[in-house]
Amino acid sequence: MTVQHGGDxxxxxxxxxxxxxxxxxxxxxxGRAAVSSALSRIGQYPDIRGRQLCKAIAVAEGxxxxxxxxxxxxxxxxxxxxxxxRPKKVLSLAPAFSEYEQAVVASGGSMExxxxxxxDDFQVKDFYIGNRDLDMIFLCNPNNPTGAVxxxxxxxxxxxxxxxxxxxxxxxxxxxxxxxxxxxxxxxxIERFPHLxxxxxxxxxxxxxxxxxxxxxxANQGIMERLESCLPPxxxxxxxxxxxxxxxxxxxxxERTRNVVWQEREYLLGELNGGLAKRVYTPTANFIFxxxxxxxxxxxxxxxxxxxxxxxxxxxxxxxxxxxxxxHRENEQLIRRWQSLDEKGRE
Numbered sequence: 001m002t003v004q005h006g007g008d009x010x011x012x013x014x015x016x017x018x019x020x021x022x023x024x025x026x027x028x029x030x031g032r033a034a035v036s037s038a039l040s041r042i043g044q045y046p047d048i049r050g051r052q053l054c055k056a057i058a059v060a061e062g063x064x065x066x067x068x069x070x071x072x073x074x075x076x077x078x079x080x081x082x083x084x085x086r087p088k089k090v091l092s093l094a095p096a097f098s099e100y101e102q103a104v105v106a107s108g109g110s111m112e113x114x115x116x117x118x119x120d121d122f123q124v125k126d127f128y129i130g131n132r133d134l135d136m137i138f139l140c141n142p143n144n145p146t147g148a149v150x151x152x153x154x155x156x157x158x159x160x161x162x163x164x165x166x167x168x169x170x171x172x173x174x175x176x177x178x179x180x181x182x183x184x185x186x187x188x189x190i191e192r193f194p195h196l197x198x199x200x201x202x203x204x205x206x207x208x209x210x211x212x213x214x215x216x217x218x219a220n221q222g223i224m225e226r227l228e229s230c231l232p233p234x235x236x237x238x239x240x241x242x243x244x245x246x247x248x249x250x251x252x253x254x255e256r257t258r259n260v261v262w263q264e265r266e267y268l269l270g271e272l273n274g275g276l277a278k279r280v281y282t283p284t285a286n287f288i289f290x291x292x293x294x295x296x297x298x299x300x301x302x303x304x305x306x307x308x309x310x311x312x313x314x315x316x317x318x319x320x321x322x323x324x325x326x327x328h329r330e331n332e333q334l335i336r337r338w339q340s341l342d343e344k345g346r347e
Contacts, residue, residue: 008306015304016330016337018323021144021175021287023207024260024330027243028253031208034246038239046238053236056245057215061187067219069227070244072235074174074201074214075099077227078138081197081216082107084226085168087135093124093143095313097172100138109135115315121281122146122289124154129161137162140172141184142284145310145322149284152184159186159193168223170197174214175285177205177254178261191219204286205257206247211240261286265325271335276342278319286325294318296341303337 008019047053050070058065071077082103090104094113101111112134116122124143127150137158142149155171162169171186187198201214213236218224236244247253265283272280277290289310294317297309311318323334 012306013304014306016333017306018334019306019308021204021324022209023205023257024325024327025257027207028247028250030250031243031247034242035239038242041238044238046234046236046241048233050236050241053241053244056248060248063187063217067190067217069216069224070236071214073203073212074199077199077214077216079103080227080231081170083230084223085136089134090136091134092138094315095145096140097144113314123148124150127158134167136168138170142175145313146281146289147283147285149184155186159196162195163193168195170199172199174201174204178285187217190217194220202244208243211243213240213244261325264328264331268331276338287322289322291319292321296321299341305334305337
């Protein structure tokens with residue numbers, strides 16, 4: 001499987017990047033101000049444990065500060081968990097974020113997959129663990145790239161099975177803030193389930209992928225110690241820590257984000273369902289998963305528009321794509337350039 005992600009703007013000449021699902025509002029202004037202010041402290045080492053940031057996250061998430069571990073983006077933490085746990089047999093959905101598999105294999109383990117089906121609209125219908133000899137499970141909620149969301153009751157059942165079997169359960173909630181997350185999040189359950197790990201990041205919802213900042217929520221102090229021993233010290237910079245603390249203080253930002261994303265998502269859905277896409281799968285977050293003609297990625301790239309070709313995800317053919325929900329101006333430009341492809345074909 002080819003490792004490929006969105007955001008490949010460095011070798012493609014593009015005007016519009018719809019391949020990465022980043023908040024269309026961008027980074028809050030308070031975060032940008034904090035970055036500028038923190039530049040005066042780049043001659044200092046950052047707090048090696050990011051204590052002020054952990055405290056700010058704990059307040060925002062409504063959990064204990066001792067249950068927060070910060071890292072250099074969610075991906076570093078995925079690798080850190082795998083190197084800390086050293087799981088031999090791991091289960092995940094397919095399609096799903098490829099770095100779960102990459103991290104498991106890099107740490108000496110092997111992956112099994114529960115394949116989502118097109119006839120089920122790529123929804124998670126059955127995910128029974130039973131007596132399977134598993135060391136770890138990765139679940140992305142909402143799932144990337146399909147957007148399928150698992151109900152909290154379903155996750156609670158899985159967490160209960162994992163606890164009974166001594167299986168680590170990592171629930172990746174990086175896209176969950178784009179929903180009314182209290183109906184789905186597992187962050188309040190970390191003390192109830194010692195083998196539960198909830199993964200989150202500032203990347204998507206706070207529009208700061210270049211700063212690399214993520215965190216794990218867990219009540220298991222043993223895995224905290226393993227993470228600390230596996231990851232390099234000072235792995236979150238002075239600038240990233242300052243930005244993280246600042247954006248969490250903007251209490252209305254998430255609601256403003258959801259309002260914009262939901263409004264623009266409806267606009268894009270109307271256009272895609274109007275004939276641009278072959279089939280559109282119900283979106284839940286800030287991206288839309290759909291099927292179309294296999295050459296669509298190349299054709300739009302020629303129009304200087306980058307979308308996410310999902311053919312390198314396990315279980316998907318070269319007809320599946322994902323687009324981000326961007327600003328209305330950008331969304332209109334995407335639709336115009338997309339429509340021009342069909343107009344050219346009719347000439």
